Amino acid sequence: MQSLSTETSFALLEKLRAERPLVHNITNFVAMTVSANVLLALGASPAMAHAVEEQQDFAAIASSLVVNIGTLSAPWIEAMKTAAGHYAAAGKPWVLDPVGVGATGLRNTTAADLLSMRPTVLRGNAGEVMALAGMAGGVKGVDSTAGSSAAIDAAAGLAEKFGIVVAVTGETDYVTDGVHTVEIEGGHELMPLSTALGCALSGVVGAFVAVAPPFEATVAALATYAAAGKIAGDLLAGPGHLPAELCDALYALDANRLAANASVTVMGA
Amino acid sequence: MQSLSTETSFALLEKLRAERPLVHNITNFVAMTVSANVLLALGASPAMAHAVEEQQDFAAIASSLVVNIGTLSAPWIEAMKTAAGHYAAAGKPWVLDPVGVGATGLRNTTAADLLSMRPTVLRGNAGEVMALAGMAGGVKGVDSTAGSSAAIDAAAGLAEKFGIVVAVTGETDYVTDGVHTVEIEGGHELMPLSTALGCALSGVVGAFVAVAPPFEATVAALATYAAAGKIAGDLLAGPGHLPAELCDALYALDANRLAANASVTVMGA
Amino acid sequence: MQSLSTETSFALLEKLRAERPLVHNITNFVAMTVSANVLLALGASPAMAHAVEEQQDFAAIASSLVVNIGTLSAPWIEAMKTAAGHYAAAGKPWVLDPVGVGATGLRNTTAADLLSMRPTVLRGNAGEVMALAGMAGGVKGVDSTAGSSAAIDAAAGLAEKFGIVVAVTGETDYVTDGVHTVEIEGGHELMPLSTALGCALSGVVGAFVAVAPPFEATVAALATYAAAGKIAGDLLAGPGHLPAELCDALYALDANRLAANASVTVMGA
Numbered sequence: 001m002q003s004l005s006t007e008t009s010f011a012l013l014e015k016l017r018a019e020r021p022l023v024h025n026i027t028n029f030v031a032m033t034v035s036a037n038v039l040l041a042l043g044a045s046p047a048m049a050h051a052v053e054e055q056q057d058f059a060a061i062a063s064s065l066v067v068n069i070g071t072l073s074a075p076w077i078e079a080m081k082t083a084a085g086h087y088a089a090a091g092k093p094w095v096l097d098p099v100g101v102g103a104t105g106l107r108n109t110t111a112a113d114l115l116s117m118r119p120t121v122l123r124g125n126a127g128e129v130m131a132l133a134g135m136a137g138g139v140k141g142v143d144s145t146a147g148s149s150a151a152i153d154a155a156a157g158l159a160e161k162f163g164i165v166v167a168v169t170g171e172t173d174y175v176t177d178g179v180h181t182v183e184i185e186g187g188h189e190l191m192p193l194s195t196a197l198g199c200a201l202s203g204v205v206g207a208f209v210a211v212a213p214p215f216e217a218t219v220a221a222l223a224t225y226a227a228a229g230k231i232a233g234d235l236l237a238g239p240g241h242l243p244a245e246l247c248d249a250l251y252a253l254d255a256n257r258l259a260a261n262a263s264v265t266v267m268g269a
Numbered sequence: 270m271q272s273l274s275t276e277t278s279f280a281l282l283e284k285l286r287a288e289r290p291l292v293h294n295i296t297n298f299v300a301m302t303v304s305a306n307v308l309l310a311l312g313a314s315p316a317m318a319h320a321v322e323e324q325q326d327f328a329a330i331a332s333s334l335v336v337n338i339g340t341l342s343a344p345w346i347e348a349m350k351t352a353a354g355h356y357a358a359a360g361k362p363w364v365l366d367p368v369g370v371g372a373t374g375l376r377n378t379t380a381a382d383l384l385s386m387r388p389t390v391l392r393g394n395a396g397e398v399m400a401l402a403g404m405a406g407g408v409k410g411v412d413s414t415a416g417s418s419a420a421i422d423a424a425a426g427l428a429e430k431f432g433i434v435v436a437v438t439g440e441t442d443y444v445t446d447g448v449h450t451v452e453i454e455g456g457h458e459l460m461p462l463s464t465a466l467g468c469a470l471s472g473v474v475g476a477f478v479a480v481a482p483p484f485e486a487t488v489a490a491l492a493t494y495a496a497a498g499k500i501a502g503d504l505l506a507g508p509g510h511l512p513a514e515l516c517d518a519l520y521a522l523d524a525n526r527l528a529a530n531a532s533v534t535v536m537g538a
Numbered sequence: 539m540q541s542l543s544t545e546t547s548f549a550l551l552e553k554l555r556a557e558r559p560l561v562h563n564i565t566n567f568v569a570m571t572v573s574a575n576v577l578l579a580l581g582a583s584p585a586m587a588h589a590v591e592e593q594q595d596f597a598a599i600a601s602s603l604v605v606n607i608g609t610l611s612a613p614w615i616e617a618m619k620t621a622a623g624h625y626a627a628a629g630k631p632w633v634l635d636p637v638g639v640g641a642t643g644l645r646n647t648t649a650a651d652l653l654s655m656r657p658t659v660l661r662g663n664a665g666e667v668m669a670l671a672g673m674a675g676g677v678k679g680v681d682s683t684a685g686s687s688a689a690i691d692a693a694a695g696l697a698e699k700f701g702i703v704v705a706v707t708g709e710t711d712y713v714t715d716g717v718h719t720v721e722i723e724g725g726h727e728l729m730p731l732s733t734a735l736g737c738a739l740s741g742v743v744g745a746f747v748a749v750a751p752p753f754e755a756t757v758a759a760l761a762t763y764a765a766a767g768k769i770a771g772d773l774l775a776g777p778g779h780l781p782a783e784l785c786d787a788l789y790a791l792d793a794n795r796l797a798a799n800a801s802v803t804v805m806g807a
Contacts, residue, residue, distance in 0.1 A: 030301045030317055032568045036733035041777055046733070047638065048568055051611045057642035073320045073344065075611065100316065104326035193520070195305035195315070238517030239310055241510075241779075248776030251731070299570045299586050342589045342613065369585065373595035462789070464574035464584070507786030508579055510779075 004182055004266055006227070006259040009220035012212045013253065017043035021063035021210035023203060026050050026080050028070025028099060031199035034243050035066075038200040041247035042224070044207035052079045059086035063210035066203050067119070069110050070099035070196075077110050084117045093120035093209040097202035102131030115162060120214050122158065123167040123202045126151035133158055148172055152181065165214045169201060173222045174267075175215065182219050186226025186262030188233025194242040201225050219264060227262035228253055273451055273535055275496070275528040278489035281481045282522065286312035290332035290479035292472060295319050295349050297339025297368065300468035303512050304335075307469040310516035311493070313476035321348045328355035332479035335472050336388070338379050339368035339465075346379050353386045362389035362478040366471035371400030384431060389483050391427060392436040392471045395420035402427055417441055421450065434483045436474065438467060442491045443536075444484065451488050455495025455531030457502025463511040470494050488533060496530035497522055542720055542804055544765070544797040547758035550750045551791065555581035559601035559748035561741060564588050564618050566608025566637065569737035572781050573604075576738040579785035580762070582745035590617045597624035601748035604741050605657070607648050608637035608734075615648050622655045631658035631747040635740035640669030653700060658752050660696060661705040661740045664689035671696055686710055690719065703752045707739060711760045712805075713753065720757050724764025724800030726771025732780040739763050757802060765800035766791055 022045045027035055032048055039046035049058050052075065059065070065087045067080045087094045096119035098111035111132060115122065124132070126148045133154035148170030155166040160178030168174045173184040191197050204225050208217035231253075232245035249257075291314045296304055301317055308315040318327055321344065328334070334356045336349045356363045365388035367380035380401060384391065393401070395417045402423035417439030424435040429447030437443045442453040460466050473494050477486035500522075501514035518526075560583045565573055570586055577584035587596055590613065597603070603625045605618045625632045634657035636649035649670060653660065662670070664686045671692035686708030693704040698716030706712045711722040729735050742763050746755035769791075770783035787795075 028317070029298055029567055030305050033302060033571060033733060036568050037777070040731045040733060047641075048566070048609055049638075049642070050609060051644055053612075054610070054642035054644040057644070061641060071317055071319060072323070074322075100318075103316075103330060104318070104323035106320055106323040106326070193309045195302060195309060238520040239306070240513030240516035240520070244513070244778030244782070247778035251776040251778070297586070298567055299574050302571060340586055340588060341592070343591075369587075372585075372599060373587070373592035375589055375592040375595070462578045464571060464578055507789040508575070509782030509785035509789070513782070 004216065004219050005264050006223055006262055007255065008216065009223040009264060010255045010258045012208060012217060012220040013224050016207055016211045019211050020045050021207055022047060022061060023064050023066060023206045023210060024049060024058045024062035025066045025203055026076065026083055027066060027068035027199060031068060031070060031196035034196050035200045035203040037243065037247050038250065039203050039207055041250040042204055042207055046203070050076055050079045052082050055079055055083040056086050059083065059090050059092065064092055064206045065094035066097065066206035067094060067114060068097040068099055068199050068202055069107060070199060072106055072110060080114060081117070084114060088117065093214065095119055095121045095123060095202050095206045095209060097199060098124050098128050098132060099199065101128050118162050118164055120209055121165045121167060121205055121218050123169060123205055125170055125198065126168055129158065129166065129168050130154045148174060152176065156181065165218050167205065167218050167222060169198060169222065173226065175218045175222060177215050181267040183265045183267050184219065184222040184226050184262060186223065187229040190233045190236060190239045190242055191229050193239035197246070223262045223264050224250070224253065224258065227258045230261040231257060273485065273488050274533050275492055275531055276524065277485065278492040278533060279524045279527045281477060281486060281489040282493050285476055285480045288480050289314050290476055291316060291330060292333050292335060292475045292479060293318060293327045293331035294335045294472055295345065295352055296335060296337035296468060300337060300339060300465035303465050304469045304472040306512065306516050307519065308472050308476055310519040311473055311476055315472070319345055319348045321351050324348055324352040325355050328352065328359050328361065333361060333475045334363035335366065335475035336363060336383060337366040337368055337468050337471055338376060339468060341375055341379060349383060350386070353383060357386065362483065364388060364390045364392060364471055364475045364478060366468060367391070367393050367397050367401060368468065370397045387431050387433055389478055390434045390436060390474055390487050392438060392474055394439055394467065395437055398427065398435065398437050399423045417443060421445065425450065434487050436487050436491060438470060438491065442495065444487045444491060446484050450536040452534045452536050453488065453491040453495050453531060455492065456498040459502045459505060459508045459511055460498050462508035466515070492531045492533050493522065493527065496527045499530040500526060542754065542757050543802050544761055544800055545793065546754065547761040547802060548793045548796045550746060550755060550758040551762050554745055554749045557749050558583050559745055560585060560599060561602050561604060561744045561748060562587060562596045562600035563604045563741055564614065564621055565604060565606035565737060569606060569608060569734035572734050573738045573741040575781065575785050576788065577741050577745055579788040580742060580745055584741070588614055588617045590620050593617060593621040594624050597621065597628050597630065602630055602744045603632035604635065604744035605632060605652060606635040606637055606737050606740055607645060608737060610644055610648060618652060619655070622652060626655065631752065633657060633659045633661060633740055633744045633747060635737060636660070636662050636666050636670060637737065639666050656700050656702055658747055659703045659705060659743055659756050661707060661743055663708055663736065664706055667696065667704065667706050668692045686712060690714065694719065703756050705743065705756050705760060707736060707760065711764065713756045713760060715753050719805040721803045721805050722757065722760040722764050722800060724761065725767040728771045728774060728777045728780055729767050731777035735784070761800045761802050762791065762796065765796045768799040769795060
């Protein structure tokens, strides 16, 4: 744990680029295109498939799965659960992004059901993580109104209870397995003004867990994204070109740029 | 009515930015990402949710609803009607964008059914508004082939019949409540060459009606968008970067830029 | 056949721009927005509609259909087959893009069913074309791992068997009717790093077949896209802005730029 750093994150990024894992996404309609572009720029190979009939086939060929509940409906929920079951049975990692949990009963039930299937990594904002932990979170639509540090305890509780890695992202990001917690700094204030960049980050986590153990993979994913987000945002005066610049920053990210634009700190060590 | 101007429009934009309303969209697949980005750049908080099971929950937490029929199917039509009913029951505004009405029987039936539920604002191009009014419009797919001024009478008739505000947008935009009509100039000839910018404008109307009375809100939405569109288009030689530049122009829009790039004229006054 | 060239391709592009055909797309969620923007920049009028109830109406008003199986589900498969039947019955051309065939049973069955309906043009990458031809292809998710030239024989076999035009696209593109084969060079190495650009190319083929015979139309579509892709990619250091630059290059493409950035060669002549 002590060895986690931007250097170890970059080593995993290089591993990811060499292996080019196939990352299967069942994600929301708003996030699909930007998630695919982010994964391609990162060095992964994205696939999007939501038909319940092809979940078993994808679990056989893909390296990991990302489930995002942003735009739900009954057939998609069935596909999400089916897919999670097949990936778990195959011993392959999967990531849960519980978009907007706390906002509606359907999201609450779906997110709780999926969480009970023990995703490899749960990634959400503070409001979503607190809602899942049953605390009084502040979910306003799909954005969180609470700072990410407010959800550290909730995240650690969920991590311990389900035996998973939990990432809370926001202005500062946290990764916890219930025992250890790592803080990642970076990113840019324009990022919340460009839609689905959090969803795309879950895709990035999905790519890293395909090539490394969950905790280290999640830290590396968040550090990579934080650095690319800062590089991209620093070039811009508004949010319009942020997805394109984020992709370019991911595509061109090297060890020096990663270390200069993000930090990884093991907490309470 | 006489007091409507780019100044009053900007005052409402400032109100919108301060209140950051949650705008719930049931929109088409092509428009989702750009609509969300436009709403974020404007200062609103977008949510996309189409499951019939969560329409009541969203009507309780969101400030307004935007219904866009661009990519229909039976479950979505059911969700649109259910949502419209819940927002109406809650006394919250909702906007109807009847994309491509006139092109197919399914669109005609769906748009007519939704119109009979009396949206707060109806926004369409000339062909769509004329098709809804039962006149001989020219709908070619989802683009209108008639100039927007040709639909003023049709718009006024619909406004009067249903007791709603109707906006006809095109090279010049018109807003009418059946008695008063306001003309908005601005925009850019590249805008029709970038997909779903009309759909995203309906989202912008949805954000403004969340913070102001329907007529003034619709005028402010169209003036804001017309100015941002002109600012963005004037920077470009082609349509590729228009969505990004439009977002940046919305994000940076101030009173002077709004007044310099759009005009608001009360007609027949 | 000997007369096919970038000059004849540009003549068809000018015809397309003059006629502005309505191109109906039943395509995947990832590709919808970029496909629509590419078609608009090219000079066509895109429509997206997947409800089975409106396929007959669209077949009556649109000039051509593009069917893309990238994100399948049962209702969409039914709509695709229904649409293909109506366009065929109306004597209008349609294009099949068998995204990811070879990856899952559902894709294999659906692509085979649609192919048996004899699309006017089949466009895929090498892995997809070889999978359809029953050869040992290399399909990794939705990307092909085989070079396009490896699929020329498979493409010619499919073209001859079904009496259709087959296009295999990749670093080099090939068009065959089973007897004649044309090679198109151009494009850029960044193109595979931006999602759905192959899908958008199928949309471009759909626009050209609306205004010209299938073989010449497909060559012109690929030459146009290859030139625009090269122009766009040469401006960039990363993939982020590629869709926007591709649209701008299509929008501004003239005869000289087309000839300077793509080549058309009749093979074995």
